[in-house]
Amino acid sequence: DLGGELTMLVGPSGCGKTTLLSVLAAILRPTSGEVDALGTNLTALSSWRRTAFRRRNVGFVFQQFNLLPALTAAENVCVPLVLEGWPKRKALLEAEKLLDRMGIGDRANHLPGKMSGGQQQRVAIARALIHHPRILVCDEPTSALDARTGHTILELLQSVAVEGDRAVVIVTHDSRIFEFADTMATMDDGAIIAVERNRRPSAVAAALSTDHPR
Numbered sequence: 001d002l003g004g005e006l007t008m009l010v011g012p013s014g015c016g017k018t019t020l021l022s023v024l025a026a027i028l029r030p031t032s033g034e035v036d037a038l039g040t041n042l043t044a045l046s047s048w049r050r051t052a053f054r055r056r057n058v059g060f061v062f063q064q065f066n067l068l069p070a071l072t073a074a075e076n077v078c079v080p081l082v083l084e085g086w087p088k089r090k091a092l093l094e095a096e097k098l099l100d101r102m103g104i105g106d107r108a109n110h111l112p113g114k115m116s117g118g119q120q121q122r123v124a125i126a127r128a129l130i131h132h133p134r135i136l137v138c139d140e141p142t143s144a145l146d147a148r149t150g151h152t153i154l155e156l157l158q159s160v161a162v163e164g165d166r167a168v169v170i171v172t173h174d175s176r177i178f179e180f181a182d183t184m185a186t187m188d189d190g191a192i193i194a195v196e197r198n199r200r201p202s203a204v205a206a207a208l209s210t211d212h213p214r
Contacts, residue, residue: 011187059128
């Protein structure tokens with residue numbers, strides 16, 4: 001049970017980190033074995049039931065933010081609610097409240113192109129959280145950010161995990177943020193080869209000294 005914790009998947013490029021993240025998020029079906037998440041056997045679900053599971057339980061944060069450039073911050077955030085059938089006005093109000101709690105309520109009506117990278121990533125995180133998922137998966141969420149902004153984003157993701165009793169799983173090459181992990185899972189050649197809790201960042205960085213960004 002990873003509820004309330006921040007777990008990082010680290011390892012060399014091409015070792016399977018993003019593939020594992022996709023399996024955990026019910027995007028990909030494993031070629032063998034079973035995957036159990038939130039008491040549900042994801043392997044046994046049909047394609048549309050996996051889609052329904054993702055929509056209810058999983059939020060996604062990406063390296064390049066993936067915001068819709070023609071929509072304001074609040075409109076981007078409320079997209080998952082609109083897709084679930086919420087009236088747009090009600091969904092926008094919910095999005096504005098969440099952006100305010102995340103410290104960028106004053107940017108609710110701004111387009112992504114008028115926002116900094118850190119602000120855009122906060123919008124992306126808000127969009128991932130608007131439907132109250134139990135699992136938040138993040139693929140390289142800080143690689144496009146400077147060190148200070150990256151640390152601010154990780155502090156936010158830590159609070160998201162703790163306050164929501166939510167499992168936050170991050171794939172990263174960014175050694176600057178290793179210190180934020182409750183659990184560090186190291187992968188190589190498609191397998192998890194080590195799982196350690198509260199590992200010292202310097203030791204992790206040394207272990208991955210031959211790694212390089214994708």
